[in-house]
Amino acid sequence: MTIDIESKILDDLMQKIIAKKFKVGEKLPSENELSDQYRVPRTTVRRTLAKLEERGFIYSQRGIGRYVKNESFQVELNLNGRTSFTDKIKQSGHQLITKNLGCERMEFDEHIYNRLVANSEDSVYKISRLRFIQEEPIAIHTSYVNQRVCPDIQQDGSTIQSMFSYYRQLGYTNLINRNSLLSVTFPTLSEQQLLSCNSMEPLIMIESNCLDASSDKILEHTKVLYRSNKFKYNISRDS
Template structure:
């Protein structure tokens, strides 16, 4: 018996809609593979593939030898994608207890795209500073900043201690900061990103790339890439007041 991909997608959509509509309670055990196979009139292997996709998307989880259960409801943080505030400032303003872990400070190999964004010369040293963000003890985002050592001579020593780039810039006298050339796209996590964000390979991430600029001098301070777990945020595209 041949089952088309369309049938699998229809079963997947039906189960997702039932979970979203709360026809299953959080923590409730799903019907067995055999029960679902009978319900949808498909082979058990089709149900197993569908449930695997549902688990990859974070809707359910498995308990070995016991069954599959509805995942806990995910908290969502409202995030304004525009404005002049840092992520740290936005989270504090919203009342969220943000924890930041600096996970990387290293010089990168030449990358034409990043060097172009920073208007850097090929002989310049560019450093990558990455921070992992936690709310409610869950990893929710990875912020990566690319910094030209020509602009910030002490970045090699300072980089591993930075938690907020905006705070770092303000300490150095850059008080009016703006984001330019912001681009938003969807992507899927690499293996390393899955491990850092505790997410599955098919859980979509929102990526925002932008340049942080000093408003008074128009100097580019950094090129930024941010990965957000899409199910942890509600995105506000209006401007900050």
């Protein structure tokens, strides 16, 4: 019964914020005021407000109160096509900053090796990049590359900003993504720290293979974690 009441209060407050009955930066009524308004115990209000904060609608200032957060910017992202993430963001007019998180040889992982059609004796390197827009972390890109395909990846990996650009430098100009899988997940502790998000913020995960269309050679397997509230996802085909 308590859970049902909390859900109704949460829904009511969310609708008021969405309808701008509470404006950005406006201080919400106190726990006592909301308790009287909804005729529920203060503890019920506190749990409801905690959920509202987890969902990113409000923020707290200790000892002062809770306030409506600024509206989150959203970037339209086409999930199909032959254009790199870097180029897509630049075309959208947003300034993208990429931080290379390093390159390391990974231990054998059957799933990754199978996607790369790699042998167990092959050396596969993991290259991770953290993406920022408007100085906010919005995505983690992780590329898995077989050294047999890219012999210098161990030396080059820690400096790469865009994998598509790197492959073009190697002479691969007809790049495509294939076998893409989309799912929803929740961040690990390290991902929370990198993306500045809480444990309950859902992430969109896309796994795919990048190939050279001319030779059908698999260049990498990619896993991307997107903050779900920072993007609008265009799933139509490129013209």
